[in-house]
Amino acid sequence: xxxIDEIAPDLFxxxxxxxxxxxxxxxxxxxDEEPLLFHTGMRRMFPAVREAVAQIIDPASLRWIxxxxxxxxxxxxxxxWLAEAPEAQPVCTEVGALVNLNDFSNRPPRGLRPDxxxxxxxxxxxxxxxxxxxxxxxxGVMYEEANGILLCSDLFHQLGDREPITSDDVVDRFGQAIAxxxxxxxxxxxxxxxxxxxxxxxxxxxxxxxxxxxxHGSSFVGDGAAALLAAADVMQQHLGGANRLSAHA
Ligand SMILES: [Fe+2]
Ligand SMILES: [Fe+2]
Numbered sequence: 001x002x003x004i005d006e007i008a009p010d011l012f013x014x015x016x017x018x019x020x021x022x023x024x025x026x027x028x029x030x031x032d033e034e035p036l037l038f039h040t041g042m043r044r045m046f047p048a049v050r051e052a053v054a055q056i057i058d059p060a061s062l063r064w065i066x067x068x069x070x071x072x073x074x075x076x077x078x079x080x081w082l083a084e085a086p087e088a089q090p091v092c093t094e095v096g097a098l099v100n101l102n103d104f105s106n107r108p109p110r111g112l113r114p115d116x117x118x119x120x121x122x123x124x125x126x127x128x129x130x131x132x133x134x135x136x137x138x139x140g141v142m143y144e145e146a147n148g149i150l151l152c153s154d155l156f157h158q159l160g161d162r163e164p165i166t167s168d169d170v171v172d173r174f175g176q177a178i179a180x181x182x183x184x185x186x187x188x189x190x191x192x193x194x195x196x197x198x199x200x201x202x203x204x205x206x207x208x209x210x211x212x213x214x215x216h217g218s219s220f221v222g223d224g225a226a227a228l229l230a231a232a233d234v235m236q237q238h239l240g241g242a243n244r245l246s247a248h249a
Contacts, residue, residue: 011189012029026213027040029053032121034064036120063089069228082107094112123147126143127142132194133197134154147210158176191239198236
């Protein structure tokens with residue numbers, strides 16, 4: 001059963017909790033003249049997410065479908081959505097379109113150049129390529145300037161069935177989730193940490209987002225710049241250098 005919350009003006013969070021893995025999967029709908037869905041969800045979640053989307057907009061009216069990187073929770077149900085919405089166009093990074101979507105998608109994708117935007121009507125979302133952040137060559141995030149909203153995918157990943165919005169310390173929750181995964185024989189090394197990771201997080205911090213919409217866990221409302229800079233430290237602590245190597249020992 002999906003939970004629906006409006007977390008910012010016209011921005012709805014559709015959350016499906018999977019108790020077996022203690023994890024939420026959040027899908028975001030921008031209700032506007034040209035509606036946007038960010039994260040299609042997995043194919044097996046499609047019926048539940050579709051039913052939730054239908055409570056916000058007519059699913060057939062979807063115009064834009066986007067995500068961060070090629071992975072089942074991000075874009076697995078893309079073709080199910082394209083069958084549902086005849087005018088919908090898949091939108092991702094240029095490399096994502098070139099490497100994966102040209103083959104995977106049943107409709108031609110639009111690969112956005114860095115800082116290219118899509119206009120939903122009252123809102124404008126800008127694509128910022130972030131290769132390998134959170135992971136994947138094709139990764140990117142989307143930013144809406146007017147309300148300071150960052151659609152950040154797996155960044156700030158939190159375990160548990162979390163509240164829709166929090167101003168609590170999501171960086172600490174993020175660190176706990178990474179530390180838990182680092183101890184897991186299969187889920188370790190969730191995200192890479194390199195010099196580039198910190199530079200990319202500093203670039204995102206310079207946007208000074210006020211709402212950070214996370215795929216797994218609560219969306220954060222508050223000082224997004226401070227949270228992003230602190231996230232770099234937490235990622236370095238758990239995923240950089242010695243700790244990473246010791247996780248394999
Ligand atoms: Fe991911
Ligand atoms: Fe994810």
